[in-house]
Amino acid sequence: MALEVSVDADKCMGSGNCSFWAPGAFDLNDDGVAEVVDLDAVPEEKILLAAQGCPTQAITVTRDGQRLAP
Ligand code: SF4
Structure with a gap:
């Protein structure tokens, strides 16, 4: 199962x-809000690190309905 990743634009502080x-997996858009670009750009561990390292916990990662981060 692939990771499902979303960014809460209201929580993201850029x-x-x-x-x-x-x-490559995440990038800031013109509004300074992070967006998911390409989850295959990096290993899954990096996605999880990114979610865990988000200062506002704006990134949610789930797999098969199970929450992995934050
Ligand atoms: S780490 Fe969190 S707050 Fe920072 S740009 Fe990414 S989603 Fe936004």
Whole structure:
């Protein structure tokens, strides 16, 4: 099962941590809000690190209905 990843735009403060930990998977849009770009760009561990490292816990990661992060 693939990871399901979402960014809560209301919680994102545009710190850029996620695109640092998982470059290519996340990027900031023109509004300075993170978006999921390509989850295959990095290993899953990096996605989880990015979600865990988000200062506002804006990134939710689930697999098969089970929450993995934050
Ligand atoms: S780490 Fe969190 S707050 Fe920072 S840009 Fe990514 S989603 Fe937004």
